[in-house]
Amino acid sequence: MRKRLISLGLIFVMLMGLTTTLSGCGQNVTQKADTQDTWSKIKKRGTVVVGLDDSFVPMGFREKSGKLVGYDIDLARAVFKLYGIKISFQTIDWSMNATELRNGTIDLIWNGYTKNPQRAKVVAFSKPYLKNQQILVSLKKNKINSFDDMTGKTLGAQSGSSGYQSLIDNPKILKNKIAKKTPVQYDTFTNAFLDLNAGRIQGLLIDSVYANYYIKHESNSSDYTETVGNFPSEDFAVGMRKGDKTMKRKIDKGIQTLKANGTLDKINKKWFGDQKVIN
The missing domain is CATH 3.40.190.10 (Periplasmic binding protein-like II)
Known part of the structure; x- marks a missing residue:
């Protein structure tokens, strides 16, 4: 009986160690993914995944027909069209947006996303593009x-x-x-x-x-x-993983390009009229 108890004890210790190791590996994978610059991978596959709350009018929402429309929908598509990349919009639980980003379920949070100190601790931001309060x-x-x-x-x-x-x-x-x-x-x-x-x-x-x-x-x-x-007052910006420095540069440059060629102004007037664009 004593040997059996010792054996069971050893198995328990081994299982606990394995669980801890696997848990640690999961954390390491998540941390590693958060520090990677994924632009080349996204460019190669030709699609970027944007997470959003699809009921947030007028930034991103579904019409009665089910079609996804909105200010951020138009802006995101216009930016990535400059780079020949398509967008897959993924509806998420908004309270879990940073987790979805870190886990790699989505590549960007682009849906009237306010830049603030709390979020900046875990998410990188593009330059702000719209005022809100x-x-x-x-x-x-x-x-x-x-x-x-x-x-x-x-x-x-x-x-x-x-x-x-x-x-x-x-x-x-x-x-x-x-x-x-x-x-x-x-x-x-x-x-x-x-x-x-x-x-x-x-x-x-x-x-x-x-x-x-x-x-x-x-x-x-x-x-x-x-x-x-x-x-x-608040600033809307695009959220991304900390490691996506190229993504940040591309989005910032893209929005500036759209401002210069008049596209940003057209999108802004379509949805907000005289709402102030700050970029």
């Missing part, structure tokens, strides 16, 4: 015309969004005022608007580019109120 959207009947009017009321925000991060990072601006000092989190803004219209939440913290486009195209657009608070 977080605003509070409510129904006029709720009589919410300032952030103070949200005191004790329920707020919605998208999980993993820059708006949610701004809310957490700047609690005195809005978070400490709302019910339970905690927002209701949604996978998509579409679901958040459904709850806002149904009265399950009284306010929604949302990107101005989304709110302006969404409300403008609603039949009851006059029913909404938009309130600008003191959250800092």
Whole structure:
């Protein structure tokens, strides 16, 4: 019996060691992939994979027909057309975008992606190309015309969004005022608007580019109120792995080329009118 116990003990130790080794290998593979410059591989296969939330109007969303359209869709295609590379758009869980990038499921995050210090720790960014800000959207009947009017009321925000991060990072601006000092989190803004219209939440913290486009195209657009608070303005940029230095140069150069030849201005006016392009 003693020998059997010793044998079982040795097997357990060996299995634990193997598990640790395999786990370590997985981490090493992920870390190695994150530091590789993948441009030559992408160029050779002729396709780059872009991750997005396909309900984020007007940056990237699906029409009723199922066709994928949007500002970032047009911009990404125009940039990579310069290099003879096609784009495969991959719908992802937005809260997992950095993980999908590190794992190699996608090559880029290009979908109204805000550049901020937290994300910059794990993701490399292109130069910013569009201004954005977080605003509070409510129904006029709720009589919410300032952030103070949200005191004790329920707020919605998208999980993993820059708006949610701004809310957490700047609690005195809005978070400490709302019910339970905690927002209701949604996978998509579409679901958040459904709850806002149904009265399950009284306010929604949302990107101005989304709110302006969404409300403008609603039949009851006059029913909404938009309130600008003191959250800092944001810059939209393309997210990529830390090692993709060539990718960064190509995207930055591509956007500059589109600005110079007038394509960027056409895309901007198509989707935003006079929305400020900062590149």
